[in-house]
Structure formats: structure tokens, C-alpha cells
Amino acid sequence: MKRPEPVHVVKQRREALLRSLVDGVPYIRFLGIQFDRRGDELTAVLPYHDSLIGNPALPALHGGATAGFLEIAAMIELSWSSLWEGVEAEGALPAGPLRLPKTIDFTIDYLRTGLPRDAYARARVNRSGRRYASVHVEAWQDNRNRLFAQATGHFLMPPVEPSA
Amino acid sequence: MPEIEAIARKFIEALPHSHALGMRLERIGAGEAEIAMPYDPRLVGDPESGVIHGGAVSALMDTACGAAVMCHPAAGISTATLDLRIDYMRPATPGQTIRTRAECHHVTRSVAFVRAVATDDDVGRPVAMATGAFTVERGTK
Numbered sequence: 244m245k246r247p248e249p250v251h252v253v254k255q256r257r258e259a260l261l262r263s264l265v266d267g268v269p270y271i272r273f274l275g276i277q278f279d280r281r282g283d284e285l286t287a288v289l290p291y292h293d294s295l296i297g298n299p300a301l302p303a304l305h306g307g308a309t310a311g312f313l314e315i316a317a318m319i320e321l322s323w324s325s326l327w328e329g330v331e332a333e334g335a336l337p338a339g340p341l342r343l344p345k346t347i348d349f350t351i352d353y354l355r356t357g358l359p360r361d362a363y364a365r366a367r368v369n370r371s372g373r374r375y376a377s378v379h380v381e382a383w384q385d386n387r388n389r390l391f392a393q394a395t396g397h398f399l400m401p402p403v404e405p406s407a
Numbered sequence: 408m409p410e411i412e413a414i415a416r417k418f419i420e421a422l423p424h425s426h427a428l429g430m431r432l433e434r435i436g437a438g439e440a441e442i443a444m445p446y447d448p449r450l451v452g453d454p455e456s457g458v459i460h461g462g463a464v465s466a467l468m469d470t471a472c473g474a475a476v477m478c479h480p481a482a483g484i485s486t487a488t489l490d491l492r493i494d495y496m497r498p499a500t501p502g503q504t505i506r507t508r509a510e511c512h513h514v515t516r517s518v519a520f521v522r523a524v525a526t527d528d529d530v531g532r533p534v535a536m537a538t539g540a541f542t543v544e545r546g547t548k
Binding site: 267307348351352 | 422425426428452454459465468
């Protein structure tokens with residue numbers, strides 16, 4: 244039987260995959276979104292910043308900031324989960340530039356006012372075919388069971404490169 | 408009526424996140440609003456192509472739809488998004504300003520219904536469309 248890989252090798256590879264999805268996207272940096280990883284489970288984190296506010300009188304997070312956060316959380320989860328198996332089996336990141344899925348449509352459901360504090364989101368890929376995927380994402384702030392927004396989106400998967 | 412428009416204009420221009428995204432209110436009145444968002448490399452979603460991320464387009468849609476509700480004579484100056492669906496028809500051409508025209512086309516006692524279309528320089532081929540429902544606050548006027 245093959246010896247299990249040393250833990251730091253495994254961690255390094257998974258971190259590298261996550262970084263390759265997240266680091267190159269300016270809009271993710273613009274919103275300040277980070278990702279927590281536990282094994283293959285990702286949690287998107289939107290640290291509070293004054294520039295995320297919509298109505299300063301309340302104050303409340305801008306619905307657009309929430310929408311962007313949810314869309315990124317959904318898109319990264321979809322890319323991550325579609326690449327995970329291959330990267331784990333190959334022990335290496337895919338070659339060539341990374342192609343992200345394209346959003347076809349996105350429906351955001353605002354359940355509560357977004358408070359001026361950190362927000363978290365987790366996405367679930369409900370269906371992922373060769374061409375289309377459907378992803379659901381939930382966001383909360385203080386309490387995991389009190390969602391402040393949720394969304395469902397359909398995505399067009401990047402074309403699979405013919406393997407050499 | 409022009410008073411409502413003035414208040415709505417002031418309100419929209421004071422939204423910190425819309426300001427951070429570089430949005431400019433071009434036109435507002437009678438349940439309609441037009442907001443422009445100039446191209447900004449910080450908002451790019453695909454570094455390979457330089458196309459603006461859909462999330463930034465969503466924020467533009469949300470702001471324009473909210474503005475349309477605020478300046479509708481039957482709705483209130485205070486509103487919140489209940490839901491918003493965005494269809495992305497094609498990537499916006501890098502380097503071009505994205506403009507959203509939103510129209511609050513129906514208002515009930517509790518809900519305002521809105522639709523919006525986003526275009527770049529090629530006005531005949533929309534980049535994205537949105538439909539949404541917004542709250543109507545009573546007793547705030």
C-alpha cells in the first residue's frame with residue numbers, strides 16, 4: 244500500500260489550488276473576501292469595511308455588496324469542487340491558465356438587513372454537469388441559523404481541454 | 408415631486424458602496440433611474456479577458472432598481488431589496504462604461520416591482536437584465 248503523503252504536502256497543494264482560484268481576481272480583492280478552508284469545505288468571509296455600506300442611516304450592508312459576495316462564494320466553490328478530485332488524484336495543479344465558470348443567472352433573496360459586521364457564506368453545488376451547474380449559497384453573520392441572504396445561480400462550465 | 412427626486416438623488420449619491428464602485432447617477436425621476444459605472448480594473452472578474460465581475464454589475468443593478476423605487480410617486484423614499492434576479496447575457500466589453508436603466512413598473516401597498524437593463528457602448532445588445540421586488544415602507548412619508 245502507498246504511504247500517505249506527509250500532511251504539509253497535502254496542505255500546500257490544497258492551499259495552492261485555492262490561491263490559484265482566488266488571488267488573481269481583482270474584484271475579490273476589491274471586496275476584501277477571504278476563504279477559510281477545512282479539508283474540502285470552504286467558507287467565504289467578508290470582513291466588515293465602511294465601503295460595503297449601502298444605507299449609512301441604518302447602517303446596513305449594500306445589497307450589491309451582498310450580491311457580489313454571494314456570487315463569488317458560489318463561483319469559487321464551483322471551481323474548487325470541480326477541480327478538487329483531479330488535483331487530489333494527480334497531486335498537482337492543472338496546467339495552463341485557470342478558466343472560471345461564467346454566471347448565466349443569479350437570484351438573490353434578501354432575508355434580513357446585513358449588519359455592519361463580518362459576513363460568512365457557504366455554497367453547495369446542487370448539480371454540476373459537463374456544461375451547466377446549479378449552485379446554492381447561504382450567508383449569515385452572527386448566527387449560522389439566521390441567514391441574512393441566500394442565492395441560487397446557474398453557471399456555464401469552462402470547456403474541458405482535450406487531455407494530451 | 409422634484410423634491411422627492413432631489414432627496415433620492417442625494418441619498419443615492421451618499422451610498423458608500425455605490426461610491427466605492429464609482430457609480431454616477433445620470434437620471435432620476437417618476438419611477439425611473441439611470442446609473443453609470445465607468446470601467447475600473449479593480450472590478451475585473453476574469454483577469455484573462457479584463458471583463459468586469461458579475462457581482463459589480465449586480466451592485467449596479469441593485470442600486471439603480473432601488474433608486475427607481477425611491478423616486479416612484481407611490482412608493483416611499485425608504486426601501487429594501489426583497490429579491491433580485493440577474494440574467495447575464497454577454498460579457499461587458501472591457502474599457503467601456505456600464506449603464507443601467509431601471510424602471511419601477513408596479514407598486515402595491517407593500518411591494519414595488521422593478522426591471523432593469525444594463526448596456527455598454529453597444530446599446531442594442533444588453534449585457535444583463537434584472538427583475539426585482541422591493542419593500543414599500545408605509546408611514547415614513
